[in-house]
Amino acid sequence: xxxxxxxxxxxxxxxxxxxxxxxxxxxxxxxxxxxxxxxxxxxxxxxxxxxxxxxxxxxxxxxxxxxxxxxxxxxxxxxxxxxxxxxxxxxxxxxxxxxxxxxxxxxxxxxxxxxxxxxxxxxxxxxxxxxxxxxxxxxxxxxxxxxxxxxxxxxxxxxxxxxxxxxxxxxxxxxxxxxxxxxxxxxxxxxxxxxxxxxxxxxxxxxxxxxxxxxxxxxxxxxxxxxxxxxxxxxxxxxxxxxxxxxxxxxxxxxxxxxxxxxxxxxxxxxxxxxxxxxxxxxxxxxxxxxxxxxxxxxxxxxxxxxxxxxxxxxxxxxxxxxxxxxxxxxxxxxxxxxxxxxxxxxxxxxxxxxxxxxxxxxxxxxxxxxxxxxxxx
Amino acid sequence: xxxxxxxxxxxxxxxxxxxxxxxxxxxxxxxxxxxxxxxxxxxxxxxxxxxxxxxxxxxxxxxxxxxxxxxxxxxxxxxxxxxxxxxxxxxxxxxxxxxxxxxxxxxxxxxxxxxxxxxxxxxxxxxxxxxxxxxxxxxxxxxxxxxxxxxxxxxxxxxxxxxxxxxxxxxxxxxxxxxxxxxxxxxxxxxxxxxxxxxxxxxxxxxxxxxxxxxxxxxxxxxxxxxxxxxxxxxxxxxxxxxxxxxxxxxxxxxxxxxxxxxxxxxxxxxxxxxxxxxxxxxxxxxxxxxxxxxxxxxxxxxxxxxxxxxxxxxxxxxxxxxxxxxxxxxxxxxxxxxxxxxxxxxxxxxxxxxxxxxxxxxxxxxxxxxxxxxxxxxxxxxxxxxxxxxxxxxxxxxxxxxxxxxxxxxxxxxxxxxxxxxxxxxxxxxxxxxxxxxxxxxxxxxxxxxxxxxxxxxxxxxxxxxxxxxxxxxxxxxxxxxxx
Numbered sequence: 001x002x003x004x005x006x007x008x009x010x011x012x013x014x015x016x017x018x019x020x021x022x023x024x025x026x027x028x029x030x031x032x033x034x035x036x037x038x039x040x041x042x043x044x045x046x047x048x049x050x051x052x053x054x055x056x057x058x059x060x061x062x063x064x065x066x067x068x069x070x071x072x073x074x075x076x077x078x079x080x081x082x083x084x085x086x087x088x089x090x091x092x093x094x095x096x097x098x099x100x101x102x103x104x105x106x107x108x109x110x111x112x113x114x115x116x117x118x119x120x121x122x123x124x125x126x127x128x129x130x131x132x133x134x135x136x137x138x139x140x141x142x143x144x145x146x147x148x149x150x151x152x153x154x155x156x157x158x159x160x161x162x163x164x165x166x167x168x169x170x171x172x173x174x175x176x177x178x179x180x181x182x183x184x185x186x187x188x189x190x191x192x193x194x195x196x197x198x199x200x201x202x203x204x205x206x207x208x209x210x211x212x213x214x215x216x217x218x219x220x221x222x223x224x225x226x227x228x229x230x231x232x233x234x235x236x237x238x239x240x241x242x243x244x245x246x247x248x249x250x251x252x253x254x255x256x257x258x259x260x261x262x263x264x265x266x267x268x269x270x271x272x273x274x275x276x277x278x279x280x281x282x283x284x285x286x287x288x289x290x291x292x293x294x295x296x297x298x299x300x301x302x303x304x305x306x307x308x309x310x311x312x313x314x315x316x317x318x319x320x321x322x323x324x325x326x327x328x329x330x331x332x333x334x335x336x337x338x339x340x341x342x343x344x345x346x347x348x349x350x351x352x353x354x355x356x357x358x359x360x361x362x363x364x365x366x367x368x369x370x371x372x373x374x375x376x377x378x
Numbered sequence: 379x380x381x382x383x384x385x386x387x388x389x390x391x392x393x394x395x396x397x398x399x400x401x402x403x404x405x406x407x408x409x410x411x412x413x414x415x416x417x418x419x420x421x422x423x424x425x426x427x428x429x430x431x432x433x434x435x436x437x438x439x440x441x442x443x444x445x446x447x448x449x450x451x452x453x454x455x456x457x458x459x460x461x462x463x464x465x466x467x468x469x470x471x472x473x474x475x476x477x478x479x480x481x482x483x484x485x486x487x488x489x490x491x492x493x494x495x496x497x498x499x500x501x502x503x504x505x506x507x508x509x510x511x512x513x514x515x516x517x518x519x520x521x522x523x524x525x526x527x528x529x530x531x532x533x534x535x536x537x538x539x540x541x542x543x544x545x546x547x548x549x550x551x552x553x554x555x556x557x558x559x560x561x562x563x564x565x566x567x568x569x570x571x572x573x574x575x576x577x578x579x580x581x582x583x584x585x586x587x588x589x590x591x592x593x594x595x596x597x598x599x600x601x602x603x604x605x606x607x608x609x610x611x612x613x614x615x616x617x618x619x620x621x622x623x624x625x626x627x628x629x630x631x632x633x634x635x636x637x638x639x640x641x642x643x644x645x646x647x648x649x650x651x652x653x654x655x656x657x658x659x660x661x662x663x664x665x666x667x668x669x670x671x672x673x674x675x676x677x678x679x680x681x682x683x684x685x686x687x688x689x690x691x692x693x694x695x696x697x698x699x700x701x702x703x704x705x706x707x708x709x710x711x712x713x714x715x716x717x718x719x720x721x722x723x724x725x726x727x728x729x730x731x732x733x734x735x736x737x738x739x740x741x742x743x744x745x746x747x748x749x750x751x752x753x754x755x756x757x758x759x760x761x762x763x764x765x766x767x768x769x770x771x772x773x774x775x776x777x778x779x780x781x782x783x784x785x786x787x788x789x790x791x792x793x794x795x796x797x798x799x800x801x802x803x804x805x806x807x808x809x810x811x812x813x814x815x816x817x818x819x820x821x822x823x824x825x826x827x828x829x830x831x832x833x834x835x836x837x838x839x840x841x842x843x844x845x846x847x848x849x850x851x852x853x854x855x856x857x858x859x860x861x862x863x
Contacts, residue, residue: 111862
């Protein structure tokens with residue numbers, strides 16, 4: 001999980017480990033109690049720095065000013081979080097965290113949330129549900145509420161307790177809200193929790209990526225239900241090109257939410273945006289259909305699931321140039337044909353059946369190949 | 379430097395209870411005289427700690443050598459700490475305990491000073507000008523090269539090529555020597571414990587040339603040397619091996635590996651990133667063909683590293699990056715190239731950084747690599763055995779002994795607690811900096827059967843007291859997660 005920002009010196013926290021992100025008055029009082037003897041003694045003591053000329057050190061006053069500035073900026077950031085954009089359940093959770101001032105207790109609270117998270121069906125612990133950028137493994141799943149089709153429900157899991165806590169926070173806070181509300185939740189709400197979670201968008205920011213993925217999946221559901229015109233509880237599926245653009249506009253055009261993903265896709269596909277929606281879906285669904293057909297013919301599976309996850313790979317070099325997506329698929333096949341065959345042989349079977357696709361732009365498959373007995377005992 | 383020692387207070391108090399309550403107070407005891415140090419029995423002498431390590435948390439209970447041996451002098455860690463301004467800080471309300479040195483080391487004031495002096499006094503482009511500043515800069519830059527050459531005992535200063543870091547150095551060998559010399563069917567032997575930077579460039583070049591990668595697996599969590607010997611064949615063209623593993627803490631017998639490899643006609647590239655900063659590394663004695671290391675792990679600035687290569691090898695290698703500096707004559711449709719090392723240093727180099735690396739080498743040499751090595755050996759044993767006392771912990775790599783040297787780092791896992799949780803809590807609630815993840819060694823972690831591990835890695839400015847703090851913090855962390863779950 002991403003490490004919290006350590007850029008702010010904890011000068012204000014030296015006297016006690018209490019965390020007070022909401023109170024700007026904490027800084028001067030703690031500072032003065034800490035520097036009870038003399039400011040100069042601490043950082044610019046001539047004793048400690050004999051070997052260096054004074055000019056090469058940042059004078060204490062400047063350091064303090066820096067920290068005051070950081071604190072002010074931090075408080076400004078907090079004020080700038082628009083509470084009206086947060087779903088009520090999330091606001092409740094935030095209020096709970098704010099009522100617990102001590103960081104250790106906050107972490108305990110986080111762990112409790114995580115413990116309350118229902119376990120995620122292992123079937124959903126796949127790459128399509130995986131949050132990028134976490135040192136731990138985190139999976140997130142979105143589906144429409146069976147009772148209320150406009151509401152999105154989430155499930156999540158992680159092997160790290162703290163990350164699971166953060167995921168639980170998001171799951172409990174966002175579940176039940178409509179996709180439009182979820183998509184507009186600003187990530188900086190997490191500062192209100194006082195966990196000092198970093199918000200720097202980066203490969204390693206698990207929390208940020210978790211939220212973004214949940215928002216993305218919510219929007220996918222929204223698009224799908226809008227397209228099909230009926231509300232069925234569907235698994236989040238592939239985004240077609242237009243939905244990609246719509247999704248970006250709903251998310252405020254933040255193209256870097258899942259690293260390396262949207263920008264190149266949207267740019268490459270803008271010419272397709274004008275086509276009729278349904279014919280576009282046929283074109284784009286073509287490869288998926290063909291894969292399904294070939295595998296059905298060749299393997300007579302008892303269960304077959306094919307999922308287009310090209311959007312997850314849109315950034316990397318192998319895909320650039322093939323403009324219609326459909327480069328990466330997750331394939332889950334259960335068939336008696338696999339009995340007695342090693343994993344390598346099973347994969348070879350599948351690849352052989354899909355030779356034509358592989359030669360016409362299909363880039364890679366993520367394969368789950370089981371026999372019926374394995375699938376039901378595993 | 380000695381003058382400042384007399385006055386500087388210990389950055390870390392000797393016992394945990396004192397530590398937690400009075401972090402501010404200990405820093406303000408600016409005038410505790412030198413001779414008061416030894417009165418606290420927990421302050422370790424730089425002399426042998428006995429093997430009977432006390433398992434208790436109280437540092438004062440730690441048994442030291444017999445009175446006749448016990449001289450009341452501070453440890454190397456205590457002596458050198460004042461030179462590192464960054465260590466004197468408070469993180470999340472606690473004195474910083476920096477145990478992530480395998481990722482990058484801290485820099486002494488002399489190195490920081492060298493960097494700013496370069497920019498303040500004589501910054502100028504090297505090798506090109508004739509004026510005073512450029513001559514001075516060139517001298518300093520080339521002097522840094524000499525220092526590196528002496529530090530690793532290279533026979534010829536031209537055998538040192540400055541790069542951006544060790545990763546770039548390995549890529550240099552891969553794209554230059556590798557692309558030229560590897561043919562389809564040629565084999566490159568690596569260990570499964572290699573850093574990604576020692577694996578990925580070879581994957582790329584193998585794909586281009588048709589060469590094949592072969593991996594030495596683990597036995598009892600160290601590379602299997604018998605298997606290694608078995609993998610060597612007339613097809614082996616290159617052996618890529620770490621000197622010290624950044625996860626296992628184990629040390630490979632490079633001199634023997636070079637012997638066996640040369641017998642089958644293979645070259646050897648050694649990743650010395652975790653060894654050069656911590657011990658004497660003599661490239662002639664080891665007889666390696668290539669060796670890489672990075673400046674930032676040895677008290678030098680980031681943005682510098684070096685490749686050592688035998689001069690006859692380097693002379694036969696084509697350029698890596700093209701541009702200014704590495705040429706002799708440039709015509710419209712072709713150019714002639716300079717001799718090494720210039721051939722492999724295209725463009726304006728990281729001049730300040732190279733000079734900073736030189737300053738770092740001066741600093742390390744003033745302490746003495748033997749001294750650093752001996753101190754870290756004891757620190758390593760102490761860390762390992764203290765960690766072993768933590769229940770439900772598994773430390774990867776070999777146990778240190780008289781015959782088995784172990785680096786002062788421990789990658790570990792605690793049952794049922796994710797390493798990231800441990801690292802986060804250690805930082806947030808104790809100010810202890812360790813690393814969690816795969817440490818750029820995914821194949822190794824897969825071989826160990828885990829996704830990630832936590833790693834505490836020390837350097838000569840760390841102290842036994844910090845280890846005590848870390849262990850205490852770790853126990854507290856484990857308690858938090860086992861009771862809260």
